[in-house]
Amino acid sequence: MTWQLGLYATAILVPLIAFVVQLAAGRRLGHRTAYVATAAIGLSFVLSLVGFVSYFAEVARSRPHHGASPVVWRGDLSWVGLGPSVPGLPASSPGRPLELRLGLDVDNLTVLMFLMVTFVATVVHVFALAYMRGDPRYSRFFAYLSLFCASMLALVASSNLFFVFAAWELVGFCSYLLIGHWHEEIANVDAASKAFLVNRVGDVGMLVGLGLLWANLGTLDIRTINDQIRDGDGQLNVATVEGSSVVELRNPGAVDIATGLPRRIGYGLLVVAGLGLFAGCVGKSAQFPLHVWLPDAMAGPTPVSALIHAATMVAAGVYLVARVFPVFTPEVLLTIAYTGGITLFIAGSIAMVQADFKKVLAYSTVSQLGFMMIALGVGGRSAGLFHLMTHACFKALLFLGAGSVYHAVHTYEMPALGGLYRRMRTTALTMLAATMAISGVPLFSGFYSKDAILASTLHFVMGQPEHILLFLLPAVGAAITAFYMFRLWFLIFAGQPRSPAASRASEGERLLTWPLIALAVPTVALGWPVTILPFFGFEPILERMLEYGEPIESIDPGGVQWWAMGASVLVLSVGFGLGALYYGPWIAWRRLDPKKTAHRFGPIHEFLARKWYFDELYRAVLVAPTLAIARAIGWTDRRAIDGAVDGVAWITERFSRFEGVFDRVAIDRLVGLIARGVYATGDRARWLQNGSLPTYLMVLAVAVVGLFAAMFAWILA
């Protein structure tokens, strides 16, 4: 076990310990618990930084190249081992208990995720120190944040899908608690419940995926499955057994103890397992059709939106897809690509018409996550992850900027804003940087990552032209992104103030602005092709770091990159141009009027403004029937089943009552008759028992004689 493993374990445990400390000493420390939380995540950030440097120093020594087995720090211990161990077997035999192992697996992806998560989390903690001040649940808020950080870090470091799932549920739980932070408003609690429930729908798939992998392969260790399910060329180990194709684990140790054959899973089941795991990611990363929870989740405090619902937790789905990439069959990957494509388009189209700028950012997040998914689906693993990293920075910045604006004006309604540039310069400029990054303006980080995604999809489409949609959707989506983001910036910061609150707005304290500046740095620079050994060339260094040790079946777009770049600049111009024409302040004399356009495209505008009616649809098709079934079952239970039980009881009771009557009327009378008869007989026979011996003797003699007479009569007959 390397020291770095201890380092990463500490980085996870520090926020967890901070959480426990905040719970235990909450009453004594009061609001100072917030410093405990902030210090803890700051320490985790420092540790992650050390781990990062140490990791890539080690990589540099080992000369990386595409497809090489990467440097991995891992270690695990037996968490639970169950199963009747058969006596007399050697310790190494498969008859040993079946174990679930708890462990860490740190590779380049984990290292970079740690750095990103702890950095954004630290910044958000600092921001929240000021932003949440005066809140009645101030210390509880930070306690939840600490728990979230620990769970999130555990999620990206776990070596075993079982614990990924556990952490997965925990981040969802923290999200639930934080969305419902202001419990008094029932709408917030509803939003929190909705988020948790929709995620749970995805988790059903995740459980199915876990169950299928576990029951067939006998392990949930990610690296074991990833390494053994494919051979050296990146092909799935497909074999044909009894006419059906199965995928085998190619490891002499992994044999089924019942059959002695390699552990295997049917190809169809592997597809289902892959779809199941992806369903979990669809829920967590708010992809179509489970995207409906994320916009509602904006009911939570804005720092939460920045950290959980923009930068980290919602990216966990993308992370997991990348993590179990080798498990996905081509069918599943195509599903992932199309899901991402549909999501980015739907969410982008909705974002274009929202008036609440936090909602715009929420739909924008959904849309950007769709970009990442489509990249992964077409095999551009590093491109998708690259966008995950850059997006985390600029979207966290956008949300914190939104928080800063809200702090000043106490509204999210864009029609009531405008002209804030002059009053809140830091916020305006940092948000402009983020807007340019997300729109893909060259030299900003988002440009490089979006370009990488477009290149991946273009590469894929060139190989399979029938899937041309997979290039068109992100291209159009990129234009839409530029449009709604510049619309947002113009509406908030440009022009004249449109409300008294906006005209009185002023920049907040330094704790609110410094985090924006801190995030603006990577927002601008994260994609720069700085050349650091051993990552050579003009490609963004971050992407090269992500590419390192990547599964061989992921693609390298190569030469199409320049075409993609051209397309990306083109769509940016279209999106920005439209945004400027509609909402830009400086060409007022001939700008397009959004109201007129909205009027002309009335039904479409309404359709988009109502978010494609997903909520209404789900309520009608899923929620209402479930509740109806629940009510029907409740009724059945009370009326039918209990009715039957009570009916049996009633019949029994009636029967016994009838029997009681029968008893009195018939049996009792019969008994009475018999009794009277017996009495009468006895009465008549009383003279026999008169106490005198001679009488008894006489009766006895008569009886004996009678008996003998009868016997003789029988014998002689």
Added chain:
Amino acid sequence: MGTTVIGDDLLLSLLWMVPLGGSFAILLMPGRATTLIRRFALGTTVLTFLLTLVVFASYLSLGPDQSSLASRALISPLGDPKVAAVEGNLAVRNAWIPEFGIEYYLGVDGISLALLLLTSLVAVLACGASMDVEAKAKGYFSLFLLLTSSLMGVFLALDLVLFYVFFEVMLLPMYFLIALWGGERREYAAIKFLLYTLFGSVFILVAILALYFWPGDAPSFLPGGQFKAHTFDVLQLTRAASETGYYGHGIQQWVFALFFIGFCVKLPSFPFHTWLPDAHVEAPTPISMVLAGVLLKIGGYGLIRMAWPLAPAGAHDWAYPVAALGVFSILYGALAAMAQTDFKKLVAYSSISHMGYVTLGMAAMNLAGDHRFYAYGLNGAMYMMIAHGITSTAMFFLVGVIYDRAHTRDLTRLGGLERTMPLYYAASVVIFFGSMGLPGLCGFIAEVFVVLSSFHYSVALGVLAAFAVVLTAGYILWTLRRVFGGRNDSLSLLPDLTRREKAILAPLVVLTVMLGVYPRSLLDWMSPSVDEVAKMVIGAKGNRGNLAKFRPSDAPVLDLQPRDLAEVAEVPR
């Protein structure tokens, strides 16, 4: 260490005799001395709990090799019931009615010990929750202790007749506790409970008698003697069923079906569950705690101790319908819970849902594949019993707390309590999410183990069981929303938890977290016994198990060689 101070005979017997003695002692007290009676009852339950801890400590000191109850309890030569089990083995064996081979036979292993600990703990907490009982306190506490005594006895008994006696005795105090101290429809609920359970126990009795009267001699399989037909000894019968296929498939199917139906009433499983909502709604809070926390576990205990081990081949033949019934109960209970507006009824239906996991975990036995997956299912089922014992006890107590203050259990009239009662909210979140199966809390381990292992049995059932996580989350979150969300001015002055309520909730909350974070705190000493059952069931003769493949052909089927008596006596304690 307890066993060095007092012998096994006394120690194990005290576990049920102490509460019984307390029950009689209370009868001798003056009826007006309410405080004395309450304190005495509480003291008795605490003493019982401490004694259970002593047993626990001695069990742990036996070490994991001794987890097999059979290897400890069967040491006394068969056919000579006068020889008690070896001292320090946590088994007691004396002749009781020798004419019929009925014995006073007690013993503990991981399974029964887990449930004994649960029972005695819940008894303490429920007794603590009863401290405000005013009316007829003498009768109440006397009956309460009698109930505790019979529950402890049920989990201790290894003789079927003894088990049955404790099982039936338990009905009496429960009936009166509901019928006399219950709510409005208490008489209906009490008689329903009584009749239902009696209905179930008929099946159990027939199964016991069928096993007893089954004629013939099994082949010799014990070094010390011949299997003697006509015994009520659970462990002997288990070995006969498992190792020799003595009863044959046909009879085992019947025996299993009888046991299963009998214990399903107690569990309860659909369609024998409708006594539960009524009993819970009408029972006073502490009795609901015992009812949900412990009484339901008798059903599960009967299944894992009797239905499966005594008829393993029958269990295998019935596995699919039983597993399907388990899945159906999970979904049915969850949906029914969703439809409730009575807080207590909702919790009651959630119990039905959770007990479905117990059935599923036990029934999902795939003999063709790797048998170790079954161990996960079976351990998950046992874990569910303990986890549910903790969370449902707490949930009923939480309902009681709010009922005491708001005088309503109608969920549509509650609300806004997050602000009013923050501590109550915190405890509720832990308990409700623990029940829902949030990772890091106890329900998760149980639920996930059962669901994962069910995929090794049937993908269809696994998928359906996985769907339950949405429904469970649905009714739990909806409940939390209706109790804690929003504003409710009529409830804004309710006081938060009192010191006594905190004291009752604290151990339950701690256990919920501890069993979720570190499941080995339970599994390390419970799972060897559960694995033992899994081994017995899976490897039973008549089942086409694969265990044999990994067994040296000439070695004994199970490593149950009783060691030399002298050697046992030297085991350091």
